[in-house]
Amino acid sequence: MTSLSFEKFGKIAYISETKVADFVKHLEQGKIMTTRCRRCGQIYFPPRTDCPRDLSTDMKWEELSGRCKLLTYTTAHFAPTGFQDDLPYILALAHCEEGVKAYARLNKDINENEIQIGMNLRLTPLRLPNGRITYEFKKA
Amino acid sequence: MKVAVVGVGQTPFSRNCGVSIRELCFEAFKDALEDLNLTPKEIEASIICSAPEYDRQRSPAGLIAEYLGLNPQPTFLAESICSSSSTGVKIAYSFIKSGLHDTVAVIGFQKMSEISSAEVQERMGRGADIQWESPFGTMMPAGYAMCARAHMQKYGTTEEQLAKVKVKSGKYSLLNPKAMYRRAVTLEECLKARVIASPLKMFDCCANADGASCIILASEEKAKKITDTPVWVEGIGAACDTQSTTGRTNLTGLNCAIEAGKQAYQMAHTMPKDVDVAEVHDCFTIAEIMAYENLGFCKPGEGGKLIEESQTYIGGKIPVNIDGGLLSKGHPIGATGGSQIRTIVLQLQEKAGKTQVSGAEVGLVHNIGGVGLYGNVTILRR
Numbered sequence: 001m002t003s004l005s006f007e008k009f010g011k012i013a014y015i016s017e018t019k020v021a022d023f024v025k026h027l028e029q030g031k032i033m034t035t036r037c038r039r040c041g042q043i044y045f046p047p048r049t050d051c052p053r054d055l056s057t058d059m060k061w062e063e064l065s066g067r068c069k070l071l072t073y074t075t076a077h078f079a080p081t082g083f084q085d086d087l088p089y090i091l092a093l094a095h096c097e098e099g100v101k102a103y104a105r106l107n108k109d110i111n112e113n114e115i116q117i118g119m120n121l122r123l124t125p126l127r128l129p130n131g132r133i134t135y136e137f138k139k140a
Numbered sequence: 141m142k143v144a145v146v147g148v149g150q151t152p153f154s155r156n157c158g159v160s161i162r163e164l165c166f167e168a169f170k171d172a173l174e175d176l177n178l179t180p181k182e183i184e185a186s187i188i189c190s191a192p193e194y195d196r197q198r199s200p201a202g203l204i205a206e207y208l209g210l211n212p213q214p215t216f217l218a219e220s221i222c223s224s225s226s227t228g229v230k231i232a233y234s235f236i237k238s239g240l241h242d243t244v245a246v247i248g249f250q251k252m253s254e255i256s257s258a259e260v261q262e263r264m265g266r267g268a269d270i271q272w273e274s275p276f277g278t279m280m281p282a283g284y285a286m287c288a289r290a291h292m293q294k295y296g297t298t299e300e301q302l303a304k305v306k307v308k309s310g311k312y313s314l315l316n317p318k319a320m321y322r323r324a325v326t327l328e329e330c331l332k333a334r335v336i337a338s339p340l341k342m343f344d345c346c347a348n349a350d351g352a353s354c355i356i357l358a359s360e361e362k363a364k365k366i367t368d369t370p371v372w373v374e375g376i377g378a379a380c381d382t383q384s385t386t387g388r389t390n391l392t393g394l395n396c397a398i399e400a401g402k403q404a405y406q407m408a409h410t411m412p413k414d415v416d417v418a419e420v421h422d423c424f425t426i427a428e429i430m431a432y433e434n435l436g437f438c439k440p441g442e443g444g445k446l447i448e449e450s451q452t453y454i455g456g457k458i459p460v461n462i463d464g465g466l467l468s469k470g471h472p473i474g475a476t477g478g479s480q481i482r483t484i485v486l487q488l489q490e491k492a493g494k495t496q497v498s499g500a501e502v503g504l505v506h507n508i509g510g511v512g513l514y515g516n517v518t519i520l521r522r
Contacts, residue, residue, distance in 0.1 A: 010275020014266060045386065046272040072293070072391055074285035075338040076277065080265025081258065083277030091282050091337075093385055101386040103273050112338070117293045134275065 010134045012082045019049040022061070027125045027133050032066055034100065035059040045100035066123040067140065068094035068102060075112055092137055094121050107138045143236045144363035144370035145520065146243075147172040147356035148482035152318040153470040156253045157350035161200060162207035165249050168352035168475070169208050172245070178356070178366045180209040184241035187231055188217050189224035189248035190474035193263050196254055204247060221267075222423065223509035224248055225353060225477035226516035230376050232357045242362045248479075249352035250472035260348065267510060269384040281345055281424065283385065283511030285337035288426035290391035292339065294441065297429065299339050301444035303330035305425040306343045306467055308453060313468030315494045318479075320349050320470030344425040349470025353478025355485075369489045374502075375408030375519035377401060381512050388512075392441075394427075396515025397434040397506060404504070404517040405436075412436030415519075416500040417487045418458060419480035421508040422465040428452075431506050432460070435517070454497060462495045477507040481518065488522040 007016035009024050023046070026033040036043045037051035038058040045064065050057050073092040083089075090106040102123050106115070120140035127133055149171030151157075151164055159167075165188075173180075186208070188201035197203055205215035218228040225248030232244035252260065264279045291297045310325040325343055333342035356366075363370040377400035382388055389395065405411065412435060420431035429443035437458045438446045446452060452460040463469065463483040466476060484503035486492045505518040 006271075011277060012265070012275055014270035014274050018271065046384075072286040072290040074282050074289060074340075075335070076279075076282050077335045077337065078279070078281065079277050080274075080279050081262040083265070086277060089277060091276060091278055091286070093286060093391070101388075103276065103278075103385045105276050117289070 008132050011086070011128060011132065020047045023047050024133060026061070027135065030125055032064045032123055032125065032135055033061045034064055036062050043098055043100055045096065045102060064096055064098055064123065068096040068121050068123055068137070070094050070115070070117050070119045070121055071101065072117060073106065073115060094123070094137060096123065104136050107136050110139055141237065142360040143233050143373045144358055144360065145355055145373060145481065145485050146358045146363050146366045146370055147176045147178070148485045149173070149354040150318055150479050150482050151352045153320045153349040153351035153472055155320065155349060157251065161195065161197060161249055161251050161254065162204055164251060164350065164352040165204045165247050166207055168249070168354040169245065169247060172354035172356050176356070176366050178243065183210060183213060183243050183245045183356070185213050185235060186210045186215040186245045186247060187228040188215060189219070189228040189246060189478070190217060190250055191219060191221050191224060192217065194250055194252050194254055194473065208247070210245070220514040221509035222421065222471065222473050223477050223507040223514045223516045224474040225355070226505065226507040226518060227378070227514070229355055229357065229477070229481060229518060230378055230516065233373055233376055236357055236359050243356065243358045246355045246357065246478060247352065248475040248477060250474040251350045252348040252472060253350050273385060280511060281337040281340055284424040284426055285340045286385070287391060287430065288339050291426060291430065294392050295444065297444035299331060300327065301448050302339070302344055302425040302429065303327050304447045305422065305428045306330050308447065309422065309461060309465045309467040312462045312495060313464035316464045316469065319464045319468045320347065321468045340424055340426070346423045346466040346471045349472045351470065351472035351475045351479070353475040353482060355478050355481050371485045371488045372521045373518065374521045375404035375406070375410060375517070377403030377407070377517040379403070379515045381515070383510070383513055393430050393434050394508060394512035394515060396512055397431060397508060397517065400515035400517040401435045401506070404519045408519040408521070410502060410519055414502050415458060415504045416502050417462070417484065417497045418460045418504040418506065419463070419483050420460055420506040422461055422467050423471060423508070425467070427508065428461065428465065435504065435506055454495065459497050462497070477505070477516065480505045480507055484520050488520055
């Protein structure tokens, strides 16, 4: 896990350096990867290179299936600087089958009136303009 | 040895106040010292509370201390975003309790018009976890909107019940000359207002403001010399939850508030039913409903019903935010906690005028930083 550029992540990346920059490389290969502590077995998402449970830095990458269920959401009609062009967009929190939670937008094809808390979703890599990349929830 | 609040002060909260931060703070400081047997020279330390991303002045504590005539006494900045001045009060309490200082001033301020709207808009995006959540375009209302949606799903809370929190706030705003919005609003207006982050609409959200507050604390012995009406700090609780949304285990309440409340009740040997009047952090209407539940004023899930039955009006089971709350007063981040404490102190001193809860003995302040990130609960007794 080397320090590589994280600046391609998301519509706007607020940081560029992190030990989990490989996450972006995996995302470009179509995989949503995360980390698990080899010592205590705890899985994390988003990935991190340091386990606060046992202060271990012995972590391994693992792929998430992407299968998850919607926990809550909101349709944003106002946005911070740089995101206004996307409005309105739906921000959502989901529970992944591996036991972690994920925060992302819902795919634009999902209408607000068909959303139901508890519905099945799939966390999927999403390419953005200008070589940027992120992930989103799609209908399962 | 007990610790008392001896003086409270506040500027009016407004948009574009037209004065500098030092002048704002002076106004609150002067207001707090009024009628006290205390001069600035006798204040042994000051704690300045502000969310510095709104300040042009680097390290504003020194500048404020100078302008208030508080040299050479020590000063520093305390920050926990929207709960900065509750954090300041906790530190002041510890200073006094430890015997380090006898009298401490906590000055909270924010001049949110200090920076341009574009700069405010830019900072809004950085209030979340900037590595993993801000890149999706999140901001404060979205965070509380997600709590509202989850609360509605789990407990059947309605948009009407959320709106009723603002209707109460509007009613009491008319009695608070220092509130930014002094206007009653109807249920219909609330429900028809434009959506900010569904299900939260314009009147479900508080607004940025300029303003300052000042709380002066003193040791028991000193307090009795300074004032005839000391109000005792009986319980102070503080906690923090995860910054990330993904780290949260509770989507329908704020764990930091539950934990801070538990600590404060225990320290004060007090139960929720003993509280006569409360100020809670209603940055959004859902935040007030969750506060009712998290502080034990009702059971989890019954917050909507509590406002529906008008139990948080004066004359109800527990009057809450009868100064109009953040929803009407406005929310000058660093000053808000001090403003809440001021309201409760005035209640316990029987100085609350038309909103006086008769015979109020015990008051509670719930002040939250971020979307349930920093929780602070303070219990005061006359």
